[in-house]
Amino acid sequence: MRVGIIGVGCSKFGVRDDVTLQELAFEAVKEAIEDAGISKEDIEMSVVGTAGTRSYELMPAVPINEYCGFTGKGPIRVEAACATGSAAVYTAYSTIKSGIADVVIAIGVEKMNEVDTPTSLAVGGRSGSYLWEFHQYGTTFPGYYAMHASAHMARYGTTEKQLAMVAVKNHRNAAKNPKAQFQKEITLEKALSSRYVAYPLRLFDCSAITDGSAAAILASEEKIKELGLKDQAVWIEGIGYSSDTANLSKRIDYVGLKATVEASRMAYKMAKIDDPVKQLDVAALHDCFTIAEIMAYEDLGFCKKGEGGKFIENGDSDFGGKIPVNTFGGLKAKGHPLGATGVGMVYEIVKQLRGEAGELQVDLKNYKGLTHNIGGTGHFGWVFILGV
Amino acid sequence: MESRTFILKHKLPIARVEKYWKGLEEGKVYGTVCKICGAKYYPPQVDCSKCYNSEVEWVEISGEGTIECFTQLHSFPQGFEFVGRPYTIAIAKFGDFKVMGWYEGDIPKVGEKVKIKTGKDETGVWKVYFEPWGELNEHRL
Ligand SMILES: [Zn+2]
Numbered sequence: 013m014r015v016g017i018i019g020v021g022c023s024k025f026g027v028r029d030d031v032t033l034q035e036l037a038f039e040a041v042k043e044a045i046e047d048a049g050i051s052k053e054d055i056e057m058s059v060v061g062t063a064g065t066r067s068y069e070l071m072p073a074v075p076i077n078e079y080c081g082f083t084g085k086g087p088i089r090v091e092a093a094c095a096t097g098s099a100a101v102y103t104a105y106s107t108i109k110s111g112i113a114d115v116v117i118a119i120g121v122e123k124m125n126e127v128d129t130p131t132s133l134a135v136g137g138r139s140g141s142y143l144w145e146f147h148q149y150g151t152t153f154p155g156y157y158a159m160h161a162s163a164h165m166a167r168y169g170t171t172e173k174q175l176a177m178v179a180v181k182n183h184r185n186a187a188k189n190p191k192a193q194f195q196k197e198i199t200l201e202k203a204l205s206s207r208y209v210a211y212p213l214r215l216f217d218c219s220a221i222t223d224g225s226a227a228a229i230l231a232s233e234e235k236i237k238e239l240g241l242k243d244q245a246v247w248i249e250g251i252g253y254s255s256d257t258a259n260l261s262k263r264i265d266y267v268g269l270k271a272t273v274e275a276s277r278m279a280y281k282m283a284k285i286d287d288p289v290k291q292l293d294v295a296a297l298h299d300c301f302t303i304a305e306i307m308a309y310e311d312l313g314f315c316k317k318g319e320g321g322k323f324i325e326n327g328d329s330d331f332g333g334k335i336p337v338n339t340f341g342g343l344k345a346k347g348h349p350l351g352a353t354g355v356g357m358v359y360e361i362v363k364q365l366r367g368e369a370g371e372l373q374v375d376l377k378n379y380k381g382l383t384h385n386i387g388g389t390g391h392f393g394w395v396f397i398l399g400v
Numbered sequence: 401m402e403s404r405t406f407i408l409k410h411k412l413p414i415a416r417v418e419k420y421w422k423g424l425e426e427g428k429v430y431g432t433v434c435k436i437c438g439a440k441y442y443p444p445q446v447d448c449s450k451c452y453n454s455e456v457e458w459v460e461i462s463g464e465g466t467i468e469c470f471t472q473l474h475s476f477p478q479g480f481e482f483v484g485r486p487y488t489i490a491i492a493k494f495g496d497f498k499v500m501g502w503y504e505g506d507i508p509k510v511g512e513k514v515k516i517k518t519g520k521d522e523t524g525v526w527k528v529y530f531e532p533w534g535e536l537n538e539h540r541l
Binding site: 068128129130131133134136137141143144145146147148149150151152154155156158159160161162163165166167207208209210211212213259260261262263265266 | 403412414442443468469470471472473474475476477478479480481483486487489490491497498499500501502507509510511525526527528
């Protein structure tokens with residue numbers, strides 16, 4: 013029995029101090045229900061993905077569920093750091109696969125701007141292994157990825173310019189995405205002259221602090237037929253997941269993320285993908301930092317290990333290249349509201365596969381796309397293959 | 401509007417790895433090795449994640465280390481404002497152990513050799529420091 017996505021919604025990403033967490037979630041849920049063209053009553057179970065801590069609502073699943081009118085139907089609350097949204101979609105998928113429910117909504121939401129930047133940096137830094145990392149050394153999230161960047165640059169000669177090219181591409185795409193936090197292009201010079209946040213990563217190598225929500229409604233194949241929604245369904249053809257150690261000192265190396273390699277291997281096998289660049293039309297990759305997108309090209313098999321810098325430089329991940337990556341602006345420029353990010357990626361790929369991406373539409377040949385969502389620095393790894 | 405103030409301060413149960421924290425005060429950095437299967441742990445732990453036994457030997461990590469990756473932080477998290485200047489975090493390899501520490505210098509190089517030291521910061525927290533083995537690198541920032 014296949015599981016399909018029948019409706020998606022996404023709020024405007026950005027600094028959303030105009031709404032509460034509940035109101036923000038409602039925006040995406042309402043859009044998803046209208047997109048599916050079903051009644052709210054058709055939904056049997058809700059999954060709420062939110063990483064939490066930065067919002068004043070410390071156990072937010074039930075308040076969100078209540079506000080969206082799903083009291084009694086769940087919620088199952090999931091958390092997987094920056095991959096929380098993908099864990100929510102996976103949980104919705106599994107609930108349907110197990111036969112417990114036929115129509116399930118995955119809601120991803122995060123408000124990160126309710127605390128100040130030093131507090132937000134501390135929450136991120138504490139998300140590794142607190143006692144052995146943050147407590148002693150004051151790690152931050154940009155710092156974790158910067159450590160990977162230092163290793164990648166030393167081993168493969170990846171340059172600050174190549175990192176900046178990822179930011180320039182993703183900002184160029186976000187400029188055309190009305191949901192994006194930063195709807196403006198940046199120049200290479202601007203990116204390369206911005207201040208260091210965590211050497212060797214500069215301000216424009218980093219995703220910002222974002223509020224946002226996204227929702228996806230999943231249903232069983234039988235239910236999709238019964239509801240007459242076969243034409244709009246996008247099928248989940250492959251799912252892969254993995255994880256890595258909490259302590260960075262226990263990793264084999266710092267030039268890639270093993271969780272990406274393992275998750276993609278699993279998803280590719282399930283979806284029968286052996287040449288991702290040829291078989292996929294579009295991909296949403298986890299570019300919380302520019303180095304993350306470069307490592308993802310390699311770890312997902314879009315290019316050989318160490319050639320990620322060249323991949324961006326050659327335009328291989330741009331429109332008209334080998335495989336357009338982060339056509340919606342990525343986490344870098346659309347924004348990265350942790351709980352919403354993975355569901356937001358699904359939203360963007362569903363829009364692409366339905367041919368509804370407007371100015372940002374890619375050419376569809378295979379009608380297949382990929383989402384790649386990392387929690388932490390490879391602490392969690394998720395890959396989905398979607399297709400129609 | 402602003403929420404009511406909410407202070408979170410946790411107690412850290414370190415009873416089972418007390419030797420590590422005592423060691424730092426004596427200038428020693430300890431890892432653990434499982435007596436049954438030989439698995440090595442840094443940070444140290446007294447339960448073996450591999451073979452599920454809980455008999456470990458404490459071994460000192462010393463000698464020449466090699467930096468595998470690093471960063472220098474310019475945006476500080478809450479709790480580290482006291483440093484007041486960019487600080488450099490590195491992971492260095494000492495034989496079979498990899499260790500995180502604060503690098504005492506400006507910007508290290510991947511592959512650079514370092515000595516391991518211990519010390520405490522202005523807030524009284526003990527930690528590992530890496531001292532450049534040779535001459536300091538040129539000041540880049
Ligand atoms: Zn053992």
